[in-house]
Amino acid sequence: MLDLSRRQAEILGFLRERDATEHAPTLDEVCAALGLRSRGSLHKHVRALQAAGLVRAGANGRGLQLCYPDADPEETLPVLGRIAAGQPIEAIDQQQYLAVPSILRGRGQSYVLQVEGDSMSDEGILDGDWVVVEHRETARNGELVVALVDDENATLKRFQLDGAEVVLHPANAAYAPQRYAADRVQVQGVVVGQMRRY
């Protein structure tokens, strides 16, 4: 993937937060948020990010908005299958694509899974919901992950690393947390978005 300096990653992270809901920030606002005092310096970073492959959005020239070149506002992502707690991902016979708004998309490669069962119902993920998963092999504590246990069972759980063990928390009082040696669990992706249709 792209390799960015700390500052650049920081800027991109900030923009990503803003991007979603609020108006695109001006250079000055980004400066204030990141503790910079000079627009000029920020602008240099922005140019570096553009050189690294990002695209400046916002045709009017005002407001700072960066996105990946392939990021249409509403791109389709592949629906890889259904995921149910404790079973391998059930592949769909026929590839489907789902339009996913950009704010629900992850940074890197992403895909969609349809959730089966109610093992995450206490966290607001219900049977039939779609989750947008960013492909990643590591997770931070507290993130919702798609994890493969013993190369067999894919499951959707909250991730917690506890020493040399990984604890996978379901979000339903009816199920108990599961504890595995770290090398038995392989993170396949992190949930970054969720959608439901009524």
Place this chain on the structure above:
Amino acid sequence: MLDLSRRQAEILGFLRERDATEHAPTLDEVCAALGLRSRGSLHKHVRALQAAGLVRAGANGRGLQLCYPDADPEETLPVLGRIAAGQPIEAIDQQQYLAVPSILRGRGQSYVLQVEGDSMSDEGILDGDWVVVEHRETARNGELVVALVDDENATLKRFQLDGAEVVLHPANAAYAPQRYAADRVQVQGVVVGQMRRY
């Protein structure tokens, strides 16, 4: 996608609010509402909005009404504000738009509200989630509705018509269902989709 300056977004937001309820405002009224003192300045903004792709409605030449050329409403829906159980919808200072995939959209006119509070948490709608609401004045039993009680309090609840009474069910064991005479409750829309970002 549309990219507007702040002022432009503000104007469009104001017009959208009016659009629903009252007559199309005159330029002077918009000026007063936004704290402008010159029609001329406002008019410049209106032209900018038209240049950005909006269409002036109201053939009589009087009154200010803007709408999308109706090829575009596919992509984005307006975010009208936040909704919390038992409070009027809190309008957003500045009009925002959110890309909503077509499968989450309703049939008719739709908009987006951001949910505040956990009164629907047992149904998988959490604090901060976006719900897509289709504007409708009637609901069927069991549907999730945005309802206005006594013309004052907008709330997100499950709808049930019981004889001459309407029962509004929250989905959190900590809150009790509410029962009103049918004429006190006005349905404003029905939830057809939901999105969340992690």
Place this chain on the structure above:
DNA sequence: AGCCTAGAGAACAAAGGGAGAACGGGCAAG
């Protein structure tokens, strides 16, 4: 020293944003 990176700050052009005056068309009261 040289080279590099971050950052600060000045200077500039372009765009945003606003005030106010003036013109002209429609409309209703006189």
Place this chain on the structure above:
DNA sequence: CTTGCCCGTTCTCCCTTTGTTCTCTAGGCT
């Protein structure tokens, strides 16, 4: 019909904000 009023439109003049480019400085590094 004339008159006055409302309202959209256009115009000129102004200030502020913002993106961009520039030079200069302070450190870290080989």
